[in-house]
Amino acid sequence: MSVSELSSAAQDYLKMIWSATEWxxxxxxxxxxxxxMGVKPSTVSDGIxxxxxxxxxxxxxxxxxxxxxxxNDHAVEMVRRHRLLETFLVKVLxxxxxxxxxxxxxLEHAVSATMITRIDELLGHPVRDPHGDPIPSPDxxxxxxxGVRLAAVDPDRPLTITRISDADPDMLRxxxxxxxxxxxxxxxxxxxxxxxxxxxRLPDRDLDIDLGPSAAESIxxxxx
Amino acid sequence: MSVSELSSAAQDYLKMIWSATEWxxxxxxxxxxxxxMGVKPSTVSDGIxxxxxxxxxxxxxxxxxxxxxxxNDHAVEMVRRHRLLETFLVKVLxxxxxxxxxxxxxLEHAVSATMITRIDELLGHPVRDPHGDPIPSPDxxxxxxxGVRLAAVDPDRPLTITRISDADPDMLRxxxxxxxxxxxxxxxxxxxxxxxxxxxRLPDRDLDIDLGPSAAESIxxxxx
DNA sequence: CAATTTTGTTAGGCCAGTCTAACATTCATG
DNA sequence: CATGAATGTTAGACTGGCCTAACAAAATTG
Ligand SMILES: [Mn+2]
Ligand SMILES: [Mn+2]
Ligand SMILES: [Mn+2]
Ligand SMILES: [Mn+2]
Numbered sequence: 001m002s003v004s005e006l007s008s009a010a011q012d013y014l015k016m017i018w019s020a021t022e023w024x025x026x027x028x029x030x031x032x033x034x035x036x037m038g039v040k041p042s043t044v045s046d047g048i049x050x051x052x053x054x055x056x057x058x059x060x061x062x063x064x065x066x067x068x069x070x071x072n073d074h075a076v077e078m079v080r081r082h083r084l085l086e087t088f089l090v091k092v093l094x095x096x097x098x099x100x101x102x103x104x105x106x107l108e109h110a111v112s113a114t115m116i117t118r119i120d121e122l123l124g125h126p127v128r129d130p131h132g133d134p135i136p137s138p139d140x141x142x143x144x145x146x147g148v149r150l151a152a153v154d155p156d157r158p159l160t161i162t163r164i165s166d167a168d169p170d171m172l173r174x175x176x177x178x179x180x181x182x183x184x185x186x187x188x189x190x191x192x193x194x195x196x197x198x199x200x201r202l203p204d205r206d207l208d209i210d211l212g213p214s215a216a217e218s219i220x221x222x223x224x
Numbered sequence: 225m226s227v228s229e230l231s232s233a234a235q236d237y238l239k240m241i242w243s244a245t246e247w248x249x250x251x252x253x254x255x256x257x258x259x260x261m262g263v264k265p266s267t268v269s270d271g272i273x274x275x276x277x278x279x280x281x282x283x284x285x286x287x288x289x290x291x292x293x294x295x296n297d298h299a300v301e302m303v304r305r306h307r308l309l310e311t312f313l314v315k316v317l318x319x320x321x322x323x324x325x326x327x328x329x330x331l332e333h334a335v336s337a338t339m340i341t342r343i344d345e346l347l348g349h350p351v352r353d354p355h356g357d358p359i360p361s362p363d364x365x366x367x368x369x370x371g372v373r374l375a376a377v378d379p380d381r382p383l384t385i386t387r388i389s390d391a392d393p394d395m396l397r398x399x400x401x402x403x404x405x406x407x408x409x410x411x412x413x414x415x416x417x418x419x420x421x422x423x424x425r426l427p428d429r430d431l432d433i434d435l436g437p438s439a440a441e442s443i444x445x446x447x448x
Numbered sequence: 449c450a451a452t453t454t455t456g457t458t459a460g461g462c463c464a465g466t467c468t469a470a471c472a473t474t475c476a477t478g
Numbered sequence: 479c480a481t482g483a484a485t486g487t488t489a490g491a492c493t494g495g496c497c498t499a500a501c502a503a504a505a506t507t508g
Binding site: 092093094095099103109115 | 313316317318319323327330331333334335336338339342343346
Binding site: 449450451452453454455456457458459460461462463464465466467468469470471472473474475476477478 | 480485498499505506
């Protein structure tokens, strides 16, 4: 069975379960899935049962939700579609990086494997999407994600942004104004815990910025 | 209500009802719709009833099926999406004209109005799709289709192909081999009615070809 | 023009996906 | 560790879209 034969809902469930553990180890809950998909928990609970019946996840009532081998393969295929489509929308159709997520969320269910192949070729086999997230290869290989949350790094070391969470378009637009994007170089000047502020310096633009906790949690960096 | 809020099935029904009278005056029947959509007549009958309840078509049992003003607007919007997507797939992603119909048939339900606008701009506001069919403008204006079936024209007049039906990919591949496409110039040498053969000449390639009736019904031409 | 064939509709059933409401389990806290 | 709060599941209902089978209407034709 190919991933294309799954319903959109099933494809989204698998992708979301997979994504939950990409950047943090906390496994997904029914409630979180319901919230992110904009449905009620009972709907998700039911959907998970159907996925389990199809052998795509393992799940005992009140227990954890785990992808099977097959479920994982399909999830990775959907992640590949999503990220290639986001890249395509930015590079070919001139979308902003804050506009692509919702469009890709729909298109990923409609494009054929052929179209994904053509897009991949047209883009020259990109390995990261506009937000810095790695794009799985056709056979599901994936460079392990690099970086830690900005909120968690020590001050005064030269850093490079590896990814920015695409969850909040407004925040992405704010980051655009500030000139923060994947590959931007910066240094943390200080974390001020009780003020919940992280001050960063952009050496290339000679600029200091105060970031709140949600911003500092949305940016991943690596030593550079 | 925007066309995007209709189900895929409803969008396809409207588009099909509209398309039925684009190149011939015979109105669509329930049976023909069922056949083209690959479902049973009872399914279509039911679907038509739902469309009528939504005010998109008028239909009395056993009577004809007519688009309302709203239904027609939505149908034209779907035709615009379909044909822009076909053009995009050929021009940007390198598809052959025989490969685009099925892909567009799915994508048309998934793309946003924004994406259609971007595609239209990227392509420079094309007015015909890869098969020669006119692309409606954003406000639904449509150059009235030109041409008559090749099977119906008098011999010995210089003609230009205006469109080729995209219904049969195999036939499109055959036409590609023969060099028949929109804007190809040709002359009918003779119709041989009992043999059901139409002989055409391609002056630009100095070649004569015998076409069977299905081919001669699939090609529309205009005097040139 | 009556009978037969073709076409279309209705009835009844199934499934996925959604909801609300009721219930069960697990977690957290006093 | 008992209890209340939070979380998850089940039950029951509804819709759209599909089916088959039975039926109704219309069209064809001898
Ligand atoms: Mn999605
Ligand atoms: Mn992304
Ligand atoms: Mn379609
Ligand atoms: Mn076409």
